[in-house]
Each structure stands twice: as structure tokens, then as C-alpha cells.
Amino acid sequence: MTEYDVRLDGVSKFFGDVTAVEDVSFEVEQGKFLTLLGPSGCGKTTTLRMIAGFETPSEGDVYLRDQRINDLQPFERDTSMVFQSYALFPHMTVGENIAFGLQMQGIPGERTAADGGSVATQSSGLSGAFKRLVSRHGSEEIDTRVQRVLELVELPEMADRQISELSGGQQQRIALARALVTEPTVLLLDEPLGALDLKLRKNMQVELKNLQEELGITFVYVTHDQEEALTMSDEIAVMNEGRLEQLGTATEIYEEPASEFVADFIGETNLVHGTYAEDDDGASITDGSLTFRVKPHDEASGDIAFAIRPEKIRLGDDARGLDNEFSAEVIDEIYKGNLGKFVVKLENGRQLTVDLQLTDQGDYLSIGRDIRIGWDASNAVTLVR
Amino acid sequence: MAMNTTDVGPGLLTRIRRHKYVGLVTNILPASIWLTVFFLAPLAVMLYFSFGERGAFGEVLLGFEYLGLQQYATFFIPDGASILETIWISIAWAIGYFVPFVSNPASAQPTPYVQLLFKSIYFGTVTTLVSLVMGYPMAYFVARHASQRWQTTLIALIVLPYWASYLVRVYAIKILLAKNGLVHNLLATLGIATDVQLLYTDFAVQFGLVYIWVPFMILPVYASLEQLNPELNEAAMDLGADRLDSFRYVTLPLSMPGVVAGSILVFIPSVGAYVIPDLLGGASTATVGEFIAAQFGAAGNWPLGSAAAFILMVIMFGALWAYQRGSGGADFL
Numbered sequence: 001m002t003e004y005d006v007r008l009d010g011v012s013k014f015f016g017d018v019t020a021v022e023d024v025s026f027e028v029e030q031g032k033f034l035t036l037l038g039p040s041g042c043g044k045t046t047t048l049r050m051i052a053g054f055e056t057p058s059e060g061d062v063y064l065r066d067q068r069i070n071d072l073q074p075f076e077r078d079t080s081m082v083f084q085s086y087a088l089f090p091h092m093t094v095g096e097n098i099a100f101g102l103q104m105q106g107i108p109g110e111r112t113a114a115d116g117g118s119v120a121t122q123s124s125g126l127s128g129a130f131k132r133l134v135s136r137h138g139s140e141e142i143d144t145r146v147q148r149v150l151e152l153v154e155l156p157e158m159a160d161r162q163i164s165e166l167s168g169g170q171q172q173r174i175a176l177a178r179a180l181v182t183e184p185t186v187l188l189l190d191e192p193l194g195a196l197d198l199k200l201r202k203n204m205q206v207e208l209k210n211l212q213e214e215l216g217i218t219f220v221y222v223t224h225d226q227e228e229a230l231t232m233s234d235e236i237a238v239m240n241e242g243r244l245e246q247l248g249t250a251t252e253i254y255e256e257p258a259s260e261f262v263a264d265f266i267g268e269t270n271l272v273h274g275t276y277a278e279d280d281d282g283a284s285i286t287d288g289s290l291t292f293r294v295k296p297h298d299e300a301s302g303d304i305a306f307a308i309r310p311e312k313i314r315l316g317d318d319a320r321g322l323d324n325e326f327s328a329e330v331i332d333e334i335y336k337g338n339l340g341k342f343v344v345k346l347e348n349g350r351q352l353t354v355d356l357q358l359t360d361q362g363d364y365l366s367i368g369r370d371i372r373i374g375w376d377a378s379n380a381v382t383l384v385r
Numbered sequence: 386m387a388m389n390t391t392d393v394g395p396g397l398l399t400r401i402r403r404h405k406y407v408g409l410v411t412n413i414l415p416a417s418i419w420l421t422v423f424f425l426a427p428l429a430v431m432l433y434f435s436f437g438e439r440g441a442f443g444e445v446l447l448g449f450e451y452l453g454l455q456q457y458a459t460f461f462i463p464d465g466a467s468i469l470e471t472i473w474i475s476i477a478w479a480i481g482y483f484v485p486f487v488s489n490p491a492s493a494q495p496t497p498y499v500q501l502l503f504k505s506i507y508f509g510t511v512t513t514l515v516s517l518v519m520g521y522p523m524a525y526f527v528a529r530h531a532s533q534r535w536q537t538t539l540i541a542l543i544v545l546p547y548w549a550s551y552l553v554r555v556y557a558i559k560i561l562l563a564k565n566g567l568v569h570n571l572l573a574t575l576g577i578a579t580d581v582q583l584l585y586t587d588f589a590v591q592f593g594l595v596y597i598w599v600p601f602m603i604l605p606v607y608a609s610l611e612q613l614n615p616e617l618n619e620a621a622m623d624l625g626a627d628r629l630d631s632f633r634y635v636t637l638p639l640s641m642p643g644v645v646a647g648s649i650l651v652f653i654p655s656v657g658a659y660v661i662p663d664l665l666g667g668a669s670t671a672t673v674g675e676f677i678a679a680q681f682g683a684a685g686n687w688p689l690g691s692a693a694a695f696i697l698m699v700i701m702f703g704a705l706w707a708y709q710r711g712s713g714g715a716d717f718l
Contacts, residue, residue, distance in 0.1 A: 052619075052623060053622075053623075054619055054623075073622070073627070074619065074622040074623050075622045075623070075624075075625045075626055075627050079623070080623060080624070081619075081620070081623045083616050083619070083620060085614060085616050087614060087616040087617050087619065087620035088620075089617060089620070089621075089634075089635060089639075090639070091638050091639055100621070100624050100626075100634070101624035101625055104621075104624055104625035104626045104630060105625045130641075133633065133637075134633060134634055134637060134638050136634065178620075178624070179623075179624075182624065182625070
């Protein structure tokens, strides 16, 4: 039997009249990387915060392993969160930030400050009293674990630095180290790479994924960046307007989108609306004067749509003999280096985007030219919602 | 937008202000002159006066033969005591006065002026502590638990009394606390206490000082709490800190700049207070502020008044310096 680390069962969250999350259910297997993906305001962060315990579900249940955790406070849950703002404590050093979780969990030690303690306990008077009030205990075990996690995020020399001395990328790693040091069952990440520049973000995506596989900890990751989601995740939960649109692997989400929203949100796609009909050869969707062959779908009827990816459309001689074959006029082109993007217009006025690897065929796709395009019905996805 | 072909760059005044040296003079000179003429110069005159002597008719004698530290000696040293004895007597009296259940271990009394000084510092300290204990939770509530709209309203309400004159508000307290006043009658009606003397006591002075100065504690604490990212507390709780720990280890240390600023803003005016003890206090609740005012008025002893003012100023600077050092790195001075 598969073990689940996180399970949501019919979870909804209402803020007054506003529905932030509506009837969301999913499970995350132990050691898997699940991404909650969607545009801003789709409820993905609220879902994450319900797992962390910062929000209580209005309906439904949240389970961690086999325990229902709806009513547990954040400090009673075995989850750790990496915040978009990092939320590092500005008045503590890097080492103190990381040690904080261990100290709060009551890792045994003497009552001294995390950095050795002598400063706090020796100073007298008002400031000494205050420092003793806010000082936490330290111990060799805490020091060892702080150092180990610093090495894990490849910043071994940073323990005594102030947070303000770190770059954005370093702060990101320290936030990660602070969340990991307590060895949580589930690590929750709320757009952790959002503040980094593109190059650093790409590097961190790979590093995060490697780290997750190495540690075997379950990750629940929130992002609005579909490329990030496709790169890192074992499973992606696409959310829109508070609802879970589709849950699946990156390939499933990309190749077999379950709804118009998912098809449109993930990657680039051509959506064509029309009237669905089934016949002896399969099914078709008619849009004005043109009829497109599509895959039959059990629930399909009436006005629906199909999606065809730009890279699945063939051109010229390649298009001959395919299920769908049309003549079209090139009306626009966008040069993208290794790739040509063309907008073509069909006889019924419908415009489609077509990708073409640029080798030496460039000249026959100049604007205004008539060409043949085509694709197999199996490459298009019939969408019922 | 059309190109402005007549644009010749910044105007003459702007160019003057931006000039490396001329700009320095034009930018800083007006304020410097103002401060020199109306602040530093009078201060220097007062310092000079404090070394002089009072003449038989209240005039200030500043001839070379009169100059000396006699006013400072009058202030600190009781008749016939040595410097060491003075220090001991003062400390002993302070212990007897401030520490509960301990009587003055020395037999002699320090000068009345030193007693006034201690009393003023005591008033200032209590005012600061009470303002902190009352003001911090209030600031915390407004910054953390009130909605954005309520925050503005509540802050406006806290500042609202300042729309009325300071004197009017002190008189209002006087009416509240007076015999047969609102508080007096309320206590009697509820059967808690009858015929209790509220006005013209230390309590009245303390009450007045806290009432007037507590907003100066609330506002800086509010400002420091309001700019704290609430995610810091969420992070602390996520890492296993309960609400109390999250406050103790995150909110409290990060709000200390506000507490330090608020304490300084409350302590300084309440130690030097003059109007409040004068109107609400009795004969026994004289403060050093009232004493200084009297020297320049009815008592007609400008040299002693000047010396007392300078002593208060030096002590205040010393206290702030120590406080600032003690509060660890908060740079206010």
C-alpha cells in the first residue's frame, strides 16, 4: 500500500463571501514533489497555508500521514515552510536563525545563547536582563546540526553572518536550511524562487530538485511559473479560481490537459471551438465551414473545443495524408532563433500558431504565402470543459 | 509632449543650492544661524550665569570676583559636609526613598534640591514604566489586530487629545480628580472609598504625567510593530514556537527600537515637568522643574536656577547615554 504524507479531502476555504479554495482533494505520496500551479489568486497559497496551519479549512479535512491535523496549531505540526519573503529573523545571525527551530523543539542543551552564550549571560543591568529574556539555549547537538544543514545548502562558512549581509540567493538557501534542519515530514515552499533573477532561478530549480531526491522529503511547492513546475515536479496540481483543475505528471498535464484552462495555461496551444459530432470513423468538431477530426470523448457533446499544440502541426509535404489537412495563408511570423513561430489563417478565418524548427526551409514561409498544414487527430485533445 | 527648446537647465536658485560650497552655505546657514541665536547663545548665557552670584536685590553678579562653583555646591552639598559625605548621604537617602521597607541608612539629609532631583527622576521613571506597560499592549493591538481602517481611526483617537491645549487637558484632570469631582464621587457612590484625597498628591502628578505622555510611547512602539513582517511570526510558529515564544523571541526584540525611542520621549519631558506637578501636585510634590521655574520667577535667584537647569541637563544626557548603550546599538544619539 502506498503511504501518503499529505492528504486533502474535500477542503474548502471561505473568507467572508469570497471562496478562496473550493472542494480540493489530493494526496501526496511519501518522498514526492508535488507542485500547486496556477495564476495568482487561484487559491494555491491558501491551500499551502492550510497544510502549514496558518489557515483553518472551512470545510473538509487535512491529513498529515494518518493524522487529521485540521485543529493543530502551526507549531504542533510536523511541517516546515519556506516563505516567499524568506521571513528570516533580521535580529539573529544565520546560525541563530537555523538553530531557532531546534531550540523551540526542545533539543536539549544548557541555557545559553546559540552563539556560545557568554555574551548574554555576562552582560549585566538592563541590557543583560533583556538579553537573558530573549536568549535561547545552545548545545553541541544544535551546533552540529546547524553546521550540517549549512553544508547541505553549500554555505558552510556563513553561521556568524548577519542576515543583512547576505545576497538574495544566499538568503534563499538559509531560509531553506532553516526549514530543513528540523527534519520535517513535509516541506512547504511558497514561491521560494520568485525573488531571484532568471539565471539563479534556473540553477536553484535543479538544486532544489536534487536536494529533494537526495533527502527523500515530501515537497509541496507553490508557483505560478509553469516552466518551473514542469522542470521540478513529480506531480502537478493545476488550480484555477479555487478549484483543482487537474492532477497529474508533467507529461500528463502537457499532453492530456483535462480542461481548456489547463491546455491554455500550460505551454502554448491553439484552442478551436465548434460543434462536436460522432460518426463511423470517430469524431469531429465543426467550426464554420471547416470540420476537424478529433479523438472521440465519452462526455463530449454540443459546443466544445479541442486543443492542438503549435509544435504538433505539420507543414507543406509533411502535412499530406494526415487526418486533418487544410490550406492556409501565412499572416505573421515571429523569429525566435532556433524556432520559427508562424500565425496562419484557415479558410474559415480561424488563426492557428505553428512552430517550425528553422533549418533551411525559411524562405517558403514568408508572409502572404499559401501553404498546406495538417495534424493527426491523435495529436489533438478533445476538451469537454 | 513638445520639446522645450528654451530649456536651459535648472534655474539660478537651484544651481546655487546645488553648488558644492555655495550650496553648503545656503542650505545649512539659515538653520545654523537660527540654532545659534536662539538655542546655543542663550544656553551659553545660562552656563555663564550659573557661575555667578545673586545680588541682594535679585540681580545677577557676574564680575570676575563673583565667578565660581558656589551655586553647584549649594545645590549638592549640605552644610558642613565633605564631598564624600555628600555622595553617601545622597545615595543613602535615595535608597531610603525608593527601596520599599528600607529606611534611610544615613542620619543626615541631602540638600532639598537633591531630594527634588531624585523625586523628579523617580516621577520620570515611573511615568516611563507605566506608559510602557499601558502603551505597549495598546500599540500591539492597533498594529497587529485592528483592521487597516480601524488602525487609522485608533491612531487618530490616540492623537486626538493633542488637538486641545496642554493646559486645558491638565485642568481637565484637575476637575476630574478634585474633591466632589467625578472620580471622587464615583468612588464614594460605589462604596470603595469615601473622602479620599486625590488632587494635590503624588498620585495626581503621576496620573497627569502618564495621561499626557503615554501617546509618545504608543506611537513609536506602534511604528516599530507595524513595519514588522507578520510572516516572521508565522515562521517562528512554523518552527515550533508557540504564541508566547513567538512574541518573546521575535516580536519583542524587533520592537525594541520603538520601546527605546518611546522611553526617551516620555522620560525627558516627565523628569523636567513643570506645569503638571505645579497644577496637580501639592506642596510636598515639588519637582526640580518647578524649582527651576521658581528661581527664575518668585525666588529671583537666576544663578541657582541656571545651575539646577544645567545639572538636570547633564544628568539627562548621562541617563540617555547609559540607556542607549544598555539597549544595545539602537542609535538615537
